[in-house]
């Protein structure tokens with residue numbers, strides 16, 4: 001791991017500078033159904049924009065509660081240890097929740113329905129991804145984001161690309177479907193400059209692994225599998241961005257309020273994002289094998305390979 005630069009603990013306050021207004025990564029969509037009727041041309045445009053790093057934003061795509069499910073907007077169903085209530089793809093029960101057996105069963109039904117709806121959305125809009133996609137975790141996040149006491153590295157109010165220390169992706173992409181399930185409060189995000197511009201600033205400050213490091217981390221259970229150089233560099237990019245308060249404040253960026261009932265899709269390993277405020281959200285992660293990506297210019301793997309002068313996905 002790189003030595004972390006000295007960082008202040010306070011959440012950065014972006015200064016709204018000249019960069020404000022120059023970036024527009026939000027692509028509004030008219031669809032109101034989880035199996036949208038889009039033409040092949042429309043689907044091709046969506047795929048191109050998504051792979052270029054935009055946010056596909058569906059203001060009318062609402063995920064409906066069944067009677068009684070509204071109670072799960074309350075954070076008291078979180079077990080206190082983890083803020084999120086999670087469902088792994090093949091599990092039949094949620095994790096991180098507390099309540100009666102009926103509550104836990106109802107939570108499972110709700111979160112599972114969101115997983116099914118999100119997967120249907122991706123399969124319908126991006127049929128080319130179907131052979132390459134794997135359903136990963138689903139979460140219900142029923143806690144206010146703002147003001148949480150977390151370390152800078154875990155502080156998602158700082159712009160970052162998603163990358164996990166213990167879970168190397170080996171080039172698999174992180175496709176995420178978010179939904180603001182709160183009936184009243186928007187979910188407020190910041191999104192930042194394109195990945196290529198971000199990489200230009202920070203990749204020169206990253207380094208490769210030492211010989212034997214990937215095997216040792218696996219042996220010591222620091223990682224679930226051997227970490228690739230791709231994962232090692234992505235993790236450093238995550239940390240370098242979060243640690244740099246000047247970058248956080250001054251990078252070209254855009255604040256966006258996702259209203260109640262809105263859905264949005266992003267590659268969260270590519271889009272610089274930060275979640276500033278919001279009370280309740282659902283999220284589905286889908287892993288996508290790298291060969292699913294048709295854009296060989298903008299993906300993190302393509303950018304890193306170009307900058308470092310060698311393919312990133314050879315392990």
Ligand code: SIN
Pocket residue numbers: 141145156162187268273274275278281
């Ligand atoms: C994140 O992925 O960084 C957090 C997204 C959110 O909670 O809105």
Ligand code: FE
Pocket residue numbers: 156160161162268273
């Ligand atoms: Fe994130």
